[in-house]
Structures are given as structure tokens and as C-alpha cells.
Amino acid sequence: MDKGLLAITRRRLLTGAAAGSAALLAGCASGEGAVRAEPDGKKGGLAGAFHTPHLTVGADTARSVTVEWVNPGVDRLELRAAGSGTLLKSIESPARGVTLEGLGFPLHAVQLTGLDPAASYEYRIGESGRWHGFRTASDSAVRALVFTDTQSKDLFKTWKKIYRAAQKQQPGADFSTVLGDLVDMGSKLGYWEDWFAAVRPGAMSQPIAPVMGNHECYRMRPGERHFSRTFPAPYLEFFTVPGNGVPGLERWFYTFDSGPVHFVVLNTQWLDAEDFRPGLLASMKAWFLEKGRKTDRPWTVVLMHKDIMHYPSAKKPGLKVGFSKTGRALMPLFEDSGVDLVLAGHLHTYRRRGHIRNFRRAASGPCYFVCGVAGNLPHDIAAVHKLDIVRGTRPELGNYLLLEADSGRLSVKCFLPDGREFDRAELVKKGGAA
Ligand SMILES: [Fe+2]
Ligand SMILES: [Fe+2]
Structure with missing residues (x-):
């Protein structure tokens, strides 16, 4: 070369x-x-x-x-x-x-x-x-750091600060995951350069489990004032994730195991990818039902970018609080597949929703979280859904999650960048440790 x-x-x-x-x-x-x-x-x-x-x-x-x-x-x-x-x-x-x-x-x-x-x-x-x-991780337990929406307008200084703080505050994590929108414009190599610089030296020693977000599918040509959709080539090149066996969609979604948890990384960009990967949702659903959900591990956790709900925002003030297209497409799959926990991003604020089945509160349904934000683009979402149990700070201060599990218990703790614990929840497996 x-x-x-x-x-x-x-x-x-x-x-x-x-x-x-x-x-x-x-x-x-x-x-x-x-x-x-x-x-x-x-x-x-x-x-x-x-x-x-x-x-x-x-x-x-x-x-x-x-x-x-x-x-x-x-x-x-x-x-x-x-x-x-x-x-x-x-x-x-x-x-x-x-x-x-x-x-x-x-x-x-x-x-x-x-x-x-x-x-x-x-x-x-x-x-x-x-x-x-x-x-390497152990077979009996997992400890993972969860970040999302690290996209930034400050050369990823906020992301670097939160990533390093989390590493220091929660040492010994087996891996970190970022739930999509790693960068603001996925086509732009300069953003990826800054992103990888921000996770040095941590990512040299602790693996990352990436999740594709909609911004990985955006570009802006010279003279343009708006993002347009594009094939997410840099994301797909820079992360060699485990294969899924689906021709044309390798690295778009995948699974991996860590200790007692089977992680399923889904792709919620089927509308963004319609021009270059039509049928993404149908292909991913078929793969999920046939392969993705199958496991002998006690827990199944879904990692994905777009959330199951949407809220009115400054750009879309007329939007009513409710379940999103993502939620309506995927939640029934989770309920039929033994999914215990779903972690999403995209909203740039934190929400703990608890257990939901058939779009209602139900203890038998998967537990849902929106992770929050680890870049410098927080969103102030005033509206709440009746299923929201805990909302993020106002003003939004950014956060990360710590996921820990053994065969009987799984906990999710939400930390602010200064290390203060903001929220926590615990799931207990039937037949697991009391
Ligand atoms: Fe985002
Ligand atoms: Fe997003």
C-alpha cells in the first residue's frame, strides 16, 4: 500500500x-x-x-x-x-x-x-x-458500559469526557456499547477520526459493540444545507462485528454473547436504508426469528438505536406522544421471543419505562430503557408517556448506563457524567438467585 x-x-x-x-x-x-x-x-x-x-x-x-x-x-x-x-x-x-x-x-x-x-x-x-x-470476559457474569448518541458539535470533547469518566468510575467492564448515532454525519471520515481518537486508549483494551444509528446513514454534499441518506460505508468498514449470515446485510445486525447474556444488536434504519437496502426490516425479522433470538444463555438483551416511542419536539411540535413505527414493528417480536431487556437511544434523553407487553404495562413483558446521551447534543423533551417511570434530568446532563448480570439477576444503573447514580432497576430471573 x-x-x-x-x-x-x-x-x-x-x-x-x-x-x-x-x-x-x-x-x-x-x-x-x-x-x-x-x-x-x-x-x-x-x-x-x-x-x-x-x-x-x-x-x-x-x-x-x-x-x-x-x-x-x-x-x-x-x-x-x-x-x-x-x-x-x-x-x-x-x-x-x-x-x-x-x-x-x-x-x-x-x-x-x-x-x-x-x-x-x-x-x-x-x-x-x-x-x-x-x-476476556467470564462465563458467569457480565459488566458492560452503555452509551448512545455520541454525535457531537464539539469535536467529541463531551463524548471523550463521558467515556473516560465512565471507564474510571466503573472499572473492569467487559465491553462498551454505543447504541447508534456515533457521529453526526456517517459519511465523513473526519468525524470518525475524531470519534476513534476520543475512545483512545480505552478501546485498545476493551472491545466495543457498535449499533448503527440513522446518522451513520447521512451525508451532506458541497453546497447542500440538509443531510441526505447514504450507504453507511465507514461504519460498516470500521467495525468487523460477528457475522449474521445474511447476504448483503453482514454487519447491519448481529448477536454476541457475554457471560449469562445473549445480546441481539438490531438495526432500526429500514426507512433510512430503503434506497440501498430495501427489505431490511423483513430480512432482519426473518433472521431474528430463525437465528438471532435463539440462545441457551439465561438472559436476552436487545440493543438498538431508534426508540419504541416518539414525543413532540422543537422540530416536530405536532407529534403526539406514543409508540413509534420502530416500537410497533419490533415489540411484538420481543414479546414472543423471551427478550428480557431492550436498550435504545435516539431521543438524546433518558427514560426508564419498565415492563410492557401488548403496548400496556405488564410484568411479563420486556423491560425498556432509553439510554440517554453521551455527546453534546442533549434534547429537552418535556412530554412524558404514561408508561415512562423515570425521565432524564432537566436540563439534560448526559449519562451512561452500567449493565451487570449473573444467571439470576440483571441490573441497569444510570450514572451522570460526574459519577452520581441517577436511577437503577433490577430484573430477577425466575428460578434464579433470590
Ligand atoms: Fe441521535
Ligand atoms: Fe438517531
């Missing part, structure tokens, strides 16, 4: 993308969408952002993880037990040539499998690279 391709300044990367504010044409129900200003004067390029590897969840976080990086001419990954001088694996990973925004670069992805549960390892890129440590 030509190293010259990588020696491209940040300004070059951003050429062709509109700057300044813009209203959202096809945006979130709650009215987000102004585009940040360009980072004038900041130097760097794709190489600088992606030379540092990041981890993505494997199919079983106790036994697998995927290491991804951009680095021309450095094709080898070495693995050893933590502190050991003996290599366990030395894997050649030919680069996958990728072209995004007219820029070609090499992407590497190595899926490490056959690892031991609850074990500490170290890996390095190249034979003289720096060693990075990571730990």
Missing part, C-alpha cells in the same frame, strides 16, 4: 463536506442534526487516527475479540498471555483495501478466537510494536 495515501492532512479529508450549521432533512424524530464546524487548524490524517488499534466484540466475549487497525505494511498481529515472553499466536493479516471519500487506505481485522475465559492477554501490531493488554 502506498504510504503516500495516508500522508493526507485532515483538511484534505474534510474537503467536499459542507461546514457550518444545517437543518436535518431526514433526521431523528426528536430533531437533532446541526452539523459541527470544521476543525480548522488541527493537523493529522487518517493514519494518525487509526494507527492505534481498536477492539470490537467477538461472538463470545469470553473467547473471542477482533482487533482492527490501519497501518500500511504492518500486517502481523502477535498475541501472548499477559506478562509472558512466549507468543501464543502470530497472525498474518493481509490488508483489505478500502476507499472512502475518495481516499484509499488499508484496513486490517484479525479475529482472535479460542481464547480462555477471564484471562489476560497482550497483543501488538507488528513485530516491534507496543504491547496492549486486554482481558
Whole structure:
């Protein structure tokens, strides 16, 4: 690979993308969408952002993880037990040539499998690279950090602050998930560069389970004032998530297991993707019923972007509080499939709803949360639904969730960025620990 391709300044990367504010044409129900200003004067390029590897969840976080990086001419990954001088694996990973925004670069992805549960390892890129440590999850419990809507107009400073605070306040998480809208405009490499910079060094040692949001499907051409929909190529390239076996929709939705929990990552962008992936909802439903929901783990947790409800907002003041198209399409599936918990984003504010079945309060139904916001685009949603039990702070301060589970109990705690616990709920499995 030509190293010259990588020696491209940040300004070059951003050429062709509109700057300044813009209203959202096809945006979130709650009215987000102004585009940040360009980072004038900041130097760097794709190489600088992606030379540092990041981890993505494997199919079983106790036994697998995927290491991804951009680095021309450095094709080898070495693995050893933590502190050991003996290599366990030395894997050649030919680069996958990728072209995004007219820029070609090499992407590497190595899926490490056959690892031991609850074990500490170290890996390095190249034979003289720096060693990075990571730990596999256990089979008996899971501890995960949950973020959403990290899209920002502040060069991801808020996201970086919340991510780092959470890592410090809740050490030892097995993985982090981001429930969509990672960036404001998914087509723009400069945003991804900043996003990955914000999660360094944490994502070098703790895998991320990404969820696609509607903003991953947005672009803005030169001279345009509104977002338009586009194929979410950067998101799909940068996260090598476990395969789903669905032709044309690999990486759009997937499952992975962590301890006692089967996680199902769904894609709620079927309207945004209609031009380039028609039939996404039907294909995903068929996959979910045939494969996605099947598990021998005690708990099933759905991670998805768009929420089951919508509310009136500044951009859509006439909207009535109620169940969204997403909720009406997916909630019946969850009720028939033993889903215990559903975590969504998109609203940029926090809601705990409790258990719902057949669109009513019912203890036998799945438990629903809207995670909140971890970028600097909070929404003040005044309206409440009668099924909302707890709402986010006003003004919205941002937050993250901590999900912990063993075979008998599953808890979700909501923390503000300063570490104060704001809310919590616990589910107990029938037959589990009392
Ligand atoms: Fe969002
Ligand atoms: Fe969204």
C-alpha cells in the first residue's frame, strides 16, 4: 500500500463536506442534526487516527475479540498471555483495501478466537510494536458500559469526557456499547477520526459493540444545507462485528454473547436504508426469528438505536406522544421471543419505562430503557408517556448506563457524567438467585 495515501492532512479529508450549521432533512424524530464546524487548524490524517488499534466484540466475549487497525505494511498481529515472553499466536493479516471519500487506505481485522475465559492477554501490531493488554470476559457474569448518541458539535470533547469518566468510575467492564448515532454525519471520515481518537486508549483494551444509528446513514454534499441518506460505508468498514449470515446485510445486525447474556444488536434504519437496502426490516425479522433470538444463555438483551416511542419536539411540535413505527414493528417480536431487556437511544434523553407487553404495562413483558446521551447534543423533551417511570434530568446532563448480570439477576444503573447514580432497576430471573 502506498504510504503516500495516508500522508493526507485532515483538511484534505474534510474537503467536499459542507461546514457550518444545517437543518436535518431526514433526521431523528426528536430533531437533532446541526452539523459541527470544521476543525480548522488541527493537523493529522487518517493514519494518525487509526494507527492505534481498536477492539470490537467477538461472538463470545469470553473467547473471542477482533482487533482492527490501519497501518500500511504492518500486517502481523502477535498475541501472548499477559506478562509472558512466549507468543501464543502470530497472525498474518493481509490488508483489505478500502476507499472512502475518495481516499484509499488499508484496513486490517484479525479475529482472535479460542481464547480462555477471564484471562489476560497482550497483543501488538507488528513485530516491534507496543504491547496492549486486554482481558476476556467470564462465563458467569457480565459488566458492560452503555452509551448512545455520541454525535457531537464539539469535536467529541463531551463524548471523550463521558467515556473516560465512565471507564474510571466503573472499572473492569467487559465491553462498551454505543447504541447508534456515533457521529453526526456517517459519511465523513473526519468525524470518525475524531470519534476513534476520543475512545483512545480505552478501546485498545476493551472491545466495543457498535449499533448503527440513522446518522451513520447521512451525508451532506458541497453546497447542500440538509443531510441526505447514504450507504453507511465507514461504519460498516470500521467495525468487523460477528457475522449474521445474511447476504448483503453482514454487519447491519448481529448477536454476541457475554457471560449469562445473549445480546441481539438490531438495526432500526429500514426507512433510512430503503434506497440501498430495501427489505431490511423483513430480512432482519426473518433472521431474528430463525437465528438471532435463539440462545441457551439465561438472559436476552436487545440493543438498538431508534426508540419504541416518539414525543413532540422543537422540530416536530405536532407529534403526539406514543409508540413509534420502530416500537410497533419490533415489540411484538420481543414479546414472543423471551427478550428480557431492550436498550435504545435516539431521543438524546433518558427514560426508564419498565415492563410492557401488548403496548400496556405488564410484568411479563420486556423491560425498556432509553439510554440517554453521551455527546453534546442533549434534547429537552418535556412530554412524558404514561408508561415512562423515570425521565432524564432537566436540563439534560448526559449519562451512561452500567449493565451487570449473573444467571439470576440483571441490573441497569444510570450514572451522570460526574459519577452520581441517577436511577437503577433490577430484573430477577425466575428460578434464579433470590
Ligand atoms: Fe441521535
Ligand atoms: Fe438517531
